[in-house]
Amino acid sequence: MDFAFDARTEELRAKLLAFMDEYVYPAEAVAEEQRAELDSPWDTPAVVEELKAEARRQGLWNLFLPDSAYGAGLTNLQYAPLAEITGRSPQLAPTALNCAAPDTGNMEVLTQFGDDTQKKQWLEPLLAGEIRSAFAMTEPEVASSDATNITTLIERDGDDYVITGRKWYISGAMNPDCKIFIVMGKTDPDGADIRRQQSMVLVPRDTPGVTVKRAMRVFGYEDHYHGGHAEVIFDRARVPVSNLIGEEGGGFAIAQARLGPGRIHHCMRLIGMAERAIELMCRRAVAREAFGKALAQQGVVHNWIADARVAVEQLRLLVLKTAWMMDTVGNRGAHTEIQAIKIATPRTVVDIIDRAIQLHGAGGVSQDFPLAELYAGARTLMIADGPDEVHQRSLARRELKRYV
Known part of the structure; x- marks a missing residue:
């Protein structure tokens, strides 16, 4: 089994990592400052539009769409590590790359089921990031x-x-x-x-x-x-x-087609959120002292960091396997795996972020660190796109069917 990324994925990863370091992370504080000056809290800070222009200039645009007529033409397996990187700054990076929900799912719907007029009127400006x-x-x-x-x-x-x-x-x-x-x-x-x-x-x-x-x-x-x-x-x-x-009566089927890729995209980004939490946890642990020694020397902190690393590596492999199956046997053939990652990823990432919050003390629940907002986003994904219990019910039924 070959775990290496192909040449195109490696090229895009390198470009995206540099884009995050040079543009996205510095823009986080700028966006907050600009937002305070906006007429409406729902208006877009100017720096976000600057990020979008730079991402498009660099070819980091519409990476989520596998149809090369509309997007980057990447497979799910190629897109997975890129979506993970954007998950490290979930408020800015997906939008900067025109890869943010719900636009991604809506563009997929229009790509697959929209007629020519609908594509011209709505899909094209969405692809361009104009609306x-x-x-x-x-x-x-x-x-x-x-x-x-x-x-x-x-x-x-x-x-x-x-x-x-x-x-x-x-x-x-x-x-x-x-x-x-x-x-x-x-x-x-x-x-x-x-x-x-x-x-x-x-x-x-x-x-x-x-x-x-x-x-x-x-x-x-x-x-x-x-x-x-x-x-x-x-x-x-x-x-x-x-x-x-599409057609009358086709809404349920369209919804299922829309939610499959959406679920895996969320899980990809969640892994990036977990990686950001681990990084913040480690930086905090080596920078702070309690009871006469660094937090990094406390045994319980060792356990939190080690458990988080093991969990993220497990999740990443499961998400990559799911992406590969979606590419090779289709969304229906990967149904079990899609449900498995939708169950496992949010709950695990919530636990990792929760440990990072604990390590930061009062700072962890404050606006001075991104952890509280990351926690809210990850916890919400235990409900969004189908709550865990619905996926557990369906997954268990599929397992039991082999024995009945």
């Missing part, structure tokens, strides 16, 4: 971990669809550059096949009847760089039938 987008599926009134529960209605009225429903935690929707929503709702709520009741439609943000009501906080964070997480009301919002993505 942002949001994916509206989760609802407050139902358990959205079961996507068949959604209640938003998409009703046909002549040449239009009329959308009525309430969504929340719609990532990116607070950003004023968010111009388009991909909305999942039911076109056939009484259909016999519960997985054919849903459809997806494109709803421009300025459509009458669309109201971005409020920002939803995540552990107290508003997640400005991500574009926030909004509650959105659709009150008989009307769009042309031509805004349907």
